[in-house]
Amino acid sequence: MSKLIVKMMAAGALAVTGATVLPVATADQASCGTANCTTGNVPVNFSIAIPAVLRLQVGAVGATAQVDWTAAAITATNVGNGTAVNADSVTNGGAGAGLVAYSLVSNISNNNATITATGSGAAFDAGGGNTIPYTAVNATAVPILGAAVALPVPGTPTTVSPVGGLILRTGTWQYNYVNTTVYAAGTYTGTINYTANQP
DSSP states (O other): OOHHHHHHHHHHHHHHHHHHTSOOOOSOOOOOOSTTOOOOOOOOOOOOOOOOOEEEEESSTTSOOEEEOOTTTSOTTTTTSSOOEEOSEEESOBSSTTOEEEEEEEOSOSSOEEEEEEESSSSEEEETTEEEOGGGEEEEEEEEESSOOOOOBTTBOEEEOOBTTBEEEEEEEEEEEOOOSOOOSSOOBOOEEEEEEOO
């Protein structure tokens, strides 16, 4: 075999080997080779997955709110006089003094959402058969984002309508004791659980 043929075969082998190590283009590209030029568009595709959510918050995140009326709020002078009395002690309210924060967020449906309130028992209870109905506690709702959400009480749920398939409502509830009846002396306790539902 002549030296010329061997050299040509070697060069061909190098060319093939070199071709196999060239980078393979995996994305679109555009180029231009003149002065002051602009390349064509090079696309990048994106995908962002937003999960469906219905979220209700009452009070501080990660803690249970405690709302109290002490002897400094309901006194021998004003008890049962028909003038509502704001709670004078709020712990884990997640808002300013005497306030409980609320938030309702939804992106799942154009249907109305409903917030219901369910008591831990039949009423606030002081023992010995002495009770105060849950309806004796109400709240003034002050909106921060969106329209105000009225406080639901046991037996009377609150309905919230979405706007464009979204519900974005935040604000505060200032709880008050309606104080229209004289009840037996004692400390009445109970828990109200709030639940949001949206079909």
